[in-house]
Amino acid sequence: MSRKLLVDIHTHLYLPRYAQLLRARSQIPRITTLNGEERLVILAGEASTGRPVGPSYWDRNEKLRFMDTHGIDVSIVSPANPWLDFLPPAPAAQACEELNSDLEEYCATSPQLEGTRFKRLYGMAYLPVVPGAEVDAVCRSVESLGKLPHIKGVILGTQGLGQGLDDPVLLPMWETLARAGLVVFLHPHYGMPPSVWGAQENGHVLPLALGFPFETTTAVARLILTGLLDKLPTLKLLLAHSGGALPVLSSRLASCIAHDPVASSRPQHDARYYLGRMWYDAVAYGPEELAFVASTVGRAGRYAGNGKEPETRGTERLLWGTDHPFFPPLKGEAMWMSVTENLDAVKNAPGWSEVEKEGVRGGNAVDLFGL
Ligand code: 5CU
Numbered sequence: 001m002s003r004k005l006l007v008d009i010h011t012h013l014y015l016p017r018y019a020q021l022l023r024a025r026s027q028i029p030r031i032t033t034l035n036g037e038e039r040l041v042i043l044a045g046e047a048s049t050g051r052p053v054g055p056s057y058w059d060r061n062e063k064l065r066f067m068d069t070h071g072i073d074v075s076i077v078s079p080a081n082p083w084l085d086f087l088p089p090a091p092a093a094q095a096c097e098e099l100n101s102d103l104e105e106y107c108a109t110s111p112q113l114e115g116t117r118f119k120r121l122y123g124m125a126y127l128p129v130v131p132g133a134e135v136d137a138v139c140r141s142v143e144s145l146g147k148l149p150h151i152k153g154v155i156l157g158t159q160g161l162g163q164g165l166d167d168p169v170l171l172p173m174w175e176t177l178a179r180a181g182l183v184v185f186l187h188p189h190y191g192m193p194p195s196v197w198g199a200q201e202n203g204h205v206l207p208l209a210l211g212f213p214f215e216t217t218t219a220v221a222r223l224i225l226t227g228l229l230d231k232l233p234t235l236k237l238l239l240a241h242s243g244g245a246l247p248v249l250s251s252r253l254a255s256c257i258a259h260d261p262v263a264s265s266r267p268q269h270d271a272r273y274y275l276g277r278m279w280y281d282a283v284a285y286g287p288e289e290l291a292f293v294a295s296t297v298g299r300a301g302r303y304a305g306n307g308k309e310p311e312t313r314g315t316e317r318l319l320w321g322t323d324h325p326f327f328p329p330l331k332g333e334a335m336w337m338s339v340t341e342n343l344d345a346v347k348n349a350p351g352w353s354e355v356e357k358e359g360v361r362g363g364n365a366v367d368l369f370g371l
Helices: 016-023 060-069 089-108 135-147 168-180 205-226 246-258 271-277 287-303 337-347 354-369
Strands: 007-013 030-034 037-041 074-079 121-125 151-156 183-186 236-239 279-281
Touching: 007 060, 007 354, 016 030, 016 089, 060 074, 060 121, 074 089, 074 151, 074 354, 089 121, 089 135, 089 151, 135 151, 135 168, 183 205, 205 236, 205 246, 205 271, 246 271, 246 287, 271 287, 287 337, 337 354
Parallel strands: 007 074, 074 121, 121 151, 151 183, 183 236, 236 279
Antiparallel strands: 030 037
């Protein structure tokens, strides 16, 4: 196919059934009404008045309109945080099944991308990974996704069953995900404890700009330390926000592991090696940052330790995204700065060829998700 696609792999939704769930709640996370306007309250420390929320979060026509406005051909939508984290295991399992079936319908009945074999919409599903859940129930949920042909992955927060994603009890879940060939989109929600942000009112800036990416960084470092990527070489982990601080801290992480009597023998390889085993969204907002991430990913083969794995350009593991419907323009402009900045970042990434840029804009997503 000669047409060059723009594929958005980081784009969220609250399905109507999920929005109803949030409306029925009196505690965070919730949707409340203030002066006749619905408000979303999901972040710890967020004022109880929250922020405006509307059809861009749940109406498929709004998603398609947004895609058309920005020239996006295909979106791989994922449920927005905090997923099912706040539910006990049994209601979470039931909501998961119902919501995943809604998501399949949302994607399956979306328009065809004209002149191609692609739908406009594909999905990444919920998993019932909540405190107290049984891992077998999670595995059954993963297996059930095989019946939903437009679901190409899952989105996963970092809390696991209460002990994080490096909890050894979760190994069967990772094995099932690897066997199913599903992309696992690792995405933050909790950030860092609100106390680290100080007493000044700075809106959501610090939790979103720093807390979110650092949560992802910590979760992935813990997975590297457990040796998960050694056990499951085919697991497809896609990291939100370009892997957070992992690329810039990976040599420090490697050095700390190498000098630690407890941890030094755990991962089979130097920590930097594992960067080349994962994928990264290109939601970094700047060309130099993207080029830097690619360079740390591409050099990973150098750290295989067997002299057999080649270095690559790293761009083959970056995939473009928007984070829609978050970060809408403050003045209601039609073109969203959060989209155009991420497009410009790819366009201007220093040293990238046109072929590499096309890959990041869409080709890599077609390959990774098997569209
Ligand atoms: O603006 C926000 O709060 C968010 C969020 O909660 N989740 C996300 O993916 N992006 C931005």
